[in-house]
Amino acid sequence: MLHTSLSDFRNRIGDYLANLRNAPVLLERRGKPAAVVLSYEEYQRLQEAEDAWWGERARAALEGGMVGQEEVMARLQEKLDASS
Numbered sequence: 452m453l454h455t456s457l458s459d460f461r462n463r464i465g466d467y468l469a470n471l472r473n474a475p476v477l478l479e480r481r482g483k484p485a486a487v488v489l490s491y492e493e494y495q496r497l498q499e500a501e502d503a504w505w506g507e508r509a510r511a512a513l514e515g516g517m518v519g520q521e522e523v524m525a526r527l528q529e530k531l532d533a534s535s
Contacts, residue, residue, distance in 0.1 A: 453467070453476045
């Protein structure tokens with residue numbers, strides 16, 4: 452990953468954008484990380500990986516027996532009734 456200041460990035464944006472396929476660019480403000488610029492292809496790859504991860508979590512939740520709203524409300528009412 453390349454590191455550069457925001458001002459250098461602004462001054463050489465064309466150079467940095469032309470090389471994004473090689474490596475993302477970490478933009479620093481006052482010497483501290485502020486943002487990362489990456490290629491659209493890399494962004495798409497990360498989005499697809501995140502979508503797959505959330506899909507797997509949803510599948511696992513369904514297989515684990517998710518509880519619907521009606522059942523949640525009934526359980527809450529039971530607890531309220533028991534504490535009265």
